[in-house]
Amino acid sequence: MKQFLITAAGVFAGLVLFLVGVPFLLISMAANATRPEATPSHAVLSLDLRESLSDQDPSNPLAAFGRKSMSVMSVIETLRRAETDGKVKGVLVRLPEGGMEPAQADELRLAFKHFQAAGKPILAHSQGLYPSGVVTATYMLGASTGNLWMQPGASFQVTGLANEDIFFKRLFDKYGVKADYEQRYEFKNAVNPYLHDDYTPAHKESTLSWMGSIYRTGLTTAALDRKKNPAALQAAIEAGPYLAEDAAKLGLIDKIGQVKEAQTAILAKAGDGAKLVDFTDYMRANHERSTGSGPAIAVIEGEGAIVTGKDGTRNPFTGGSTIYSDDLSKAIYDAVDDKNVKAIVLRLNSPGGSDTASEQILAAVRAAKAARKPVVVSMGTYAASGGYWISSQASAIVAQPTTLTGSIGVYGGKFALGPALAKYGVDVRETGVGSPYAGAFGMGQEFSASDRAAFAGWMDQIYANFIARVADGRHLPEARVREIAKGRVWTGAQARQLGLVDEIGGFYQAVDKAKALADLKGEVRLKRMTKQSSPFEALEGVLGVSATSLKTLAAAAWIMGDPRAQSTLDGLVDERLRSEGHAAVLAPRPGAF
Known part of the structure; x- marks a missing residue:
């Protein structure tokens, strides 16, 4: 029996290495082999915000294989480096069609303003603004560039801010489910959808309060950047929706043009021979970690x-x-x-x-x-x-x-x-011993x-x-x-x-x-102290073996395994x-x- 268990354990370990180690090594080799090209002498960075942003880069080095997105922190840090890079002449921003998290837009706006203060232009292009999420935040960010373009015939539906909640109380009552919760206190409404069938007065008051604050902040900031009266800007926005051409006539945007035309315009400002460079490629090529000593x-x-x-x-x-x-x-x-x-x-x-x-x-x-x-x-x-x-x-x-x-x-x-x-x-x-609690x-x-x-x-x-x-x-x-x-x-x-x-x-x-x-x-250097796992450490916690063992066993898998094997580690959930x-x-x- 002992020998059988040892053999079974060995087979299981080999299977794991076969299915995980080999493709992992192949992916790592491919990733390391792909190096961004050198930045041309006249470059315009193309920043695409149409995919969702996280606030920070993941500490897990393998997370990049599960999604393709940037973080707010990586964007603002890269823009700071680009300010002093003589090769970078400007930035083209592709705005999302829906809303952004307002604080993300605020952080990016500050970065845009700092970049422009260095004498470098930013052009923002939108293929439409639709009432999905906090679209006023997207508009505010585009307005901060002072050069906001929209595609011909695109929709400008920036008319306000709405939030929708789903309440389950009547469904629970129908099927006999009881949500039994204590709250401290009336504004702690995270579980209200399970306890009520509508907003309580406190829930409504709190929600309208923070929504109103966000809405006013976005409009006031956009009015400041576009040099408009806030009340007049609000009235114009709330009278919509509009097509892009009408928004341009009202001074809500700067110009109508296709993406290609916007690219041509920003490249012309960058000088002869200017080229568009993907923002993520520039970010990877110019990624810096704190080195040196001193404060x-x-x-x-x-x-x-x-x-x-x-x-x-x-x-x-x-x-x-x-x-x-x-x-x-x-x-x-x-x-x-x-x-x-x-x-x-x-x-x-x-x-x-x-x-x-x-x-x-x-x-x-x-x-x-x-x-x-x-x-x-x-x-x-x-x-x-x-x-x-x-x-x-x-x-x-x-x-x-x-x-x-x-x-x-x-x-x-x-x-x-x-x-x-x-x-x-x-x-x-139920049965038990000790206190009824x-x-x-x-x-x-x-x-x-x-x-x-x-x-x-x-x-x-x-x-x-x-x-x-x-x-x-x-x-x-x-x-x-x-x-x-x-x-x-x-x-x-x-x-x-x-x-x-x-x-x-x-x-x-x-x-x-x-x-x-x-x-x-x-000048004081910034030193990142947050733990960054190595690729082997990222697998260590799941496989239950040491990083050193993984390196050794993965090398064996590389020799004996099939490179076409696929990873099967999907669906693990931290509960x-x-x-x-x-x-x-x-x-x-x-x-x-």
Whole structure:
């Protein structure tokens, strides 16, 4: 039997290597063999924003095989390098037809303005603007270039901002499903679609508040860039929709032309012999990582839901983002231990997640401050709920005006499925030992009165902890924090007025703030501290063997394997983040985004 198990294990290992190792090595070799061409002496970068953007590059090196997209951070950093590159003469931007995440548009607008301040033009071209997502953000970004073109006959449907939610309460009632949740408090509406059949007054008030703030910000910014009266611009936009030709007559755009004509126009400005260069090719050819010694500002990035543990268990070929508390806190502690690091910029883009994981990361933030290393948080599209928990005690917080933050609250509970299953002859029974609370989160029935009382008391304690951390970090009375908390989502502009955010701006404004707090002068290098897995490490967590073993065994697979074998590692799902039995400090993600 022992020999049989050894043989079976060997066959399984060989199969895994055959199906994974060989194609992986082939892909790696192909990727390394493909090098971007040198930048021509007169280049116009072609930046295509029609595919979705993440906020940050994935730490997983294999994620690029699962999707083709850029990150906001990689775009703004590449534009900074292109400003001083004498070969780059301008940028052509292809705008998406639908909406963009507003804070992403804000960050890119700042980068565009900085690039233009270096004396280099940007031309934005649109093949239509349709009411999908926050289309006002797309228009605002295009308007910031001062050279916004549209294709002849294209639609200009920038008339407002709408958000749609689906409510399941009546469906649950019909089939006997009970969503049994506790919320702290009325604005913590992430689970409202399960509890109600329409917006509650608080839900409606909160949603209209942040939507109105985002809408006003986008229109005011577009009016500023187009040198128009904000009220007049709003009236013209809301009187639409229009075709491109009408939008041009109203001064909403600059010119009508096909993509080819726009390319010809920007190339003419770049000089004789100018060529279009794909933005991603230029980015790869000019990718730089911090080197050298001397004073540095650590850049630490985190994107996605916040969970406990460390990376290494998810599908290595997916690009999904998750903040693992062990990894992010370790990056902060590494920055604390690095004698050259004088300050930290923590870039966050997260709607929240686990309260305990958020607290673990916050402890690392406190440790950095105790070591006299200022921590400045740069907020992306979201830094809400658990994302704000992490940020609350930073040395300073910098957010875009349309960042969604706050959501200082907590919820938790379960779905009671027993009555629904009973209708189909399925009975759920429970047995156990110890306190009756041990089975409180069973799906067979709703909370008992005693279980609900115990659970609600625990939720109150989590909420009180959240309030205390915000009050301490933001130097606000607890009573004031309770007044503006209750789970309510605020935009960055609103949060600045409430004292939850220090400054309005983007990543490079956060870098400037960190320099000032650390009393650093002149040019300071940025040192990335976020863990970047090697390709072998990315597979290690899934296969359960060491990176060294993988290298050795993959080499054997290369000799003995079939190069045509295909990978079968699809569909692995990380299910660590569950709401049942836990307190979730997670903000709602608006459907419009």
